[in-house]
Amino acid sequence: MFPVFLLYYSLLAGTIGALYKKKRRKSYKIVGFKHGVEVLRIGNILESYGITIKKQLPLVDACLCEVEPSVAKLQQLSEDPMIEYIEDDYIATIQALPYTVAAIPKGQEIPWGVKKVAAQPVWKTCRGEGIRVGVVDTGIDLDHPDLKENIKEAYGVLDCKNIIDDNGHGTHVAGTIAALDNDIGVVGVAPKVEIYSVKAFDKHGRGTVSSIVEALNWCLEKKVHVINMSFGIRHNSFTLRRAVQALLRNNIVLVAAAGNVGRENSVLYPAKYPEVIAVAACNQNDRPASFSSSGPEVDITAPGVDILSTHKNGTYKLMSGTSMATPHVAGAAALLLSLTNMNADDVKSILKNAAKDLGLPKEKQGAGLLNVLNAVSNIKKLGRGDCEQI
DSSP states (O other): OOOHHHHHHHHHHHHHHHHHHHHHOOEEEEEEEOTTOOHHHHHHHHHHTTOEEEEEEGGGTEEEEEEOSOHHHHHHHHTSTTEEEEEEOOEEEEOOOSOOEEEOOSSEEOOHHHHHTTOGGGTTTOOOTTOEEEEEESOBOTTOTTTTTTEEEEEEOSTTOOOBOSSSHHHHHHHHHHOOOSSSEEOOSSTTOEEEEEEOSOTTSEEEHHHHHHHHHHHHHTTOSEEEEOEEBSSOOHHHHHHHHHHHHTTOEEEEEOOSOOSTTOOOBTTTSTTSEEEEEEOTTSOBOTTOOOSTTOOEEEEOSSEEEEEGGGEEEEEOSHHHHHHHHHHHHHHHHHHSOOOHHHHHHHHHHTOBOOSSOHHHHTTOBOOHHHHHHHHHHTTOSOOOOO
8 A cells, every 4th residue: 555644745746846837837928029120130139038939920020939937037128129019928819608509590591680781782783702801710610511612711820720610609700701692501791702711719719919910910921801800808919909000001901899898998909909990799679789898999880699600510500799790890891892992991981981870879889880781882972893783
């Protein structure tokens, strides 16, 4: 028999060892350099401070670094004239409520949200042909019968390099944007757009700023026109702001969930940035969803309660959240871009000017409820594109 006192000391030693390792465990920081610093010089600077680069973030002139928990070393690094900022690799979360309901559409069903934003009447004019939409999310069901023809490429930036949707959120978002008009399941706002899915969130719907920036960089390389960001971060990240600004300079329309905090002045990042279209959620009665964040940054409202869309493993589910409202707007942006060339600011202005005023405070509705038909009609009135009579 193993002596009791030896067992006790063995367990005690193991506990102390675990605590020691935890105390000594390295942490990760994003180190942002001043614009124009060369990659080789970045490496030399960090090496001189004994800091290891885990990954390069070229989109934002930054690196994700592995650092010892030494305040003194970080202080020394922050004082280097080449360093712009040092910040945590903040956690982001998808903006969907945990409650979901499985659904089996009979034949093909046009979800109430797609009808509410008046997308269907414009399909005889445009369906999003030739427009690439990046979906930064939990991945996508590559074999979903209602999506696979529109999925052009999928990628993963997590350490595991997995691209499959093991959560369901990314597939749901993609379905609202681009589910096929194929006599089964549901139809998306823009049923002929090209989907570029990049998995930056794990099966629990959690991601980091560094992973998101990697995903955004991939979208830029793939020359997408619109990026859907159905996630939110409570902290203002210098890194994420840099990424957003870089994408806007490349004329990419950025659409993000306002957040599910459900309080005043609670819009999350990146929706809170002025470069992004911030989307709040409403229900079928045109009332603000109880969970929807509000604030002066809200740009527009879209359906976000009990939204029927595609889900992982070839299924369909009802989900709620500003995550579900956001892809309605991303799909609408794709429809406009398929009609005529315009910059990202023009897309934002047209969508807002065409929105239906719900009689709510601006902080709750922004410009009002998304109306695709009005937006397309406004393009026609402006003489832009080759829009036929709707």
